[in-house]
Amino acid sequence: MMNDALCNYDGRRDEVLVAYLYDDIDPVERDAFERHLPGCVPCRTELAALSDVREGLAAWPEPDVASGVGGRTPRAALRIVDTPQAPVRGWRTFGDAPIWLQAAAAMLVVAASLGVANINLTYSKDGLSVTTGWLRAAPAPVASQAAATPQPAEAASRADLTALEKKLLQEIKAQPVAAASVSSDDEAVLKRVRALVQESERRQQRELALRVAEMARDAQTQRQSDLVRIDRSLGIIQSRTGVEVMRTQQQLNTLAQRVSQQR
């Protein structure tokens, strides 16, 4: 057993010993320590023991970089690749998505747009009609009822109709400013609707891309988890096989020893 009390080395003995052990020492200090060593049993003993420790450390092999960094495909994971754009989550463009997804997204956008604009599509025996919530809805049932029920107006003479037309024209001419104002309001509303539809479309695309990216990430995580589980199972199977091999080897060794003893 080493006894440090017997060592009379002047200076930071432990530091010098380690520096000498690794041959990373100032030449002056080396000379001094080498002069000290022959007469100091504790230092010689400890130096030899620490050298043995270093041998033990050398038994710890370097990890296999092929299985560590690149996985089963060596050195595949660590490379810088030239790409025109920084990679983003999900698809780079919406056009990269599967066609069924694009179709679903288009349906969603259309539905959202109709909802925002409060547009109603109706298809009747009169044909397709489009109305929006921003404009006054036409009294369709009344109109259709009027069309279905014969009215006395149908029997009016051409002269009556001409008179009515003139009257209407006079009324229209009497209110030119109001008509222009209504037209201007409609355009503003339409612009607003278009803006809302576009905004809704953009939002829907963003949300859809996000959801799809999340789904892809979840699937990837699950896949990796499955692969790890499979790998572990294979490892266990290999270990069990190894144990059997070792037992067989031991039996063979025992048999060989017995045979040699019998001879």
Next chain:
Amino acid sequence: MTWTDEELVARSIGGDHDSFNQLILRWERPIYALAYRTIGREEDARDVCQETFLRAFRALPRFRREAKFSSWLYRIALNLCRDWARRQRRTPVVQLPEDVDLMEMAAAAEPSEPIENIVARKDLTRRVEQVMARLPEEQRTAIVLKEYHGLTFQEIADLQGCPLSTVKTRLYQGLSVLRRELARSPGRVA
């Protein structure tokens, strides 16, 4: 033609990604080994290794040329190992296999080498890993950098941000613990 690290760094900064890939090829093995021996877990060491090069690539324009590229890389890797240990909130433990992989041993054995020697060597390796995992992080890192990466005491002091004498003391203490623990098992280091 073989470029120096510094030349490859300069070319990488100029936009030549192949040069950075050469740096990766040159340094991925030491960096992975450092991470593995510091952390003790293959999966996490792989992550640390990849993250090290990713951070180095991103920070390349800010790399100061007066430092060695390898030292800079080591520093990034050690910081990541430290972050990992902090996240784990426990002393890193070497992940050991549940059973000795005898198939691997048999494949690695010399034809004339007795199976007992192979088992003894594997056993020593396992015990070294176990004792190393129990050492304080500073001592373990100092031993790994000195023993397996051949860094000078001064380089380790720079990386660990401590005086030269502290590095030597850490090494001495760590090696002393290893000596004591390995001596407890029969037939090995006295």
